[in-house]
Amino acid sequence: MSLRKIHIANSKSRNTLINYKGHTPFSNAMKVDENFNIVINKKIIKGIAENTFDGLKRDLGDDLEAMAELLIKGDPEIDIEVTGKFLGASPKVYINENLDVVYRVNKKEKVYLPNGELKDERELRQLESNINSEDPLKWSGKYFPIDKSYNKFVFVRTYQLFHDSGLTYDFLFDMAKELEEKKSFLLLGSGAKGVGPTIFQEGGQPFRVFLEGRTQGEEYMLLMHLSNLELKAIQNDK
Secondary structure (H helix, E strand, C coil): CCCEEEEEECCCCCEEEEEEEECCCCCCCCCECCCCCECCCCEECCCCHHHCHHHHHHHHCCCHHHHHHHHHHCCCCCCCCCCCCEECCCCCCEECCCCCEECCCCCEEEEECCCCCEEEEEECCCCCCCCCCCCCEEEEEEEEEHHHHCCCEEEEEEEEEECCCHHHHHHHHHHHHHHHHHCEEEEEEECCCCCECEECCCCCCEEEEEEEEEEECCEEEEEEEEEEEECCCCCCCC
16 A cells, blocks of 8 residues: 555644555464465355345245245255355445345435434535645544553554654654553544544545554554444443
């Protein structure tokens, strides 16, 4: 993944453009069979739309007893000609309740409560990217202990920040050192207080960005952990 630019500020409100890219941990582990031959993953076709539960329900209606009888007497959920074949490159399509391909899609955003109940349904917002705007993403001053954050937030992606000069090295190293000493993540965000959402691309999804710093001698690693989901306990009404 090529380097991209993000405009951020530190705890002293000094800001600059910083390089970042995806952080993928490297592993030497390989999958092998009993003869130590290398095993690779392949996508296999499970079935076609007509053989799914919704497909069978479309033909039988809500008569679940009839569907159960059909499953007992035969294997309508399996297409012998298709099931088990290897799947190569394939486009993504959308289908309607009749399992027909649709070409005009109105996307909606659904907001759920912690108990899974639908709270709100609205038109999908087309958000503008704010990682490289004139106003930098700010150091919010809100810290989250690392050992507790993994039970509080769901992290979906991680980016690593890189320096390209001595000045940006000092800028990032000091940030990493400060966070390491606090043993905490820092919320980095938009808005006057640095607690607003971060949007990495036009029309993209809003994220919370948590900075993590590590150092070893004069070396450092500064990571941006992205989260779009917070874990909350379900309230017991009883």
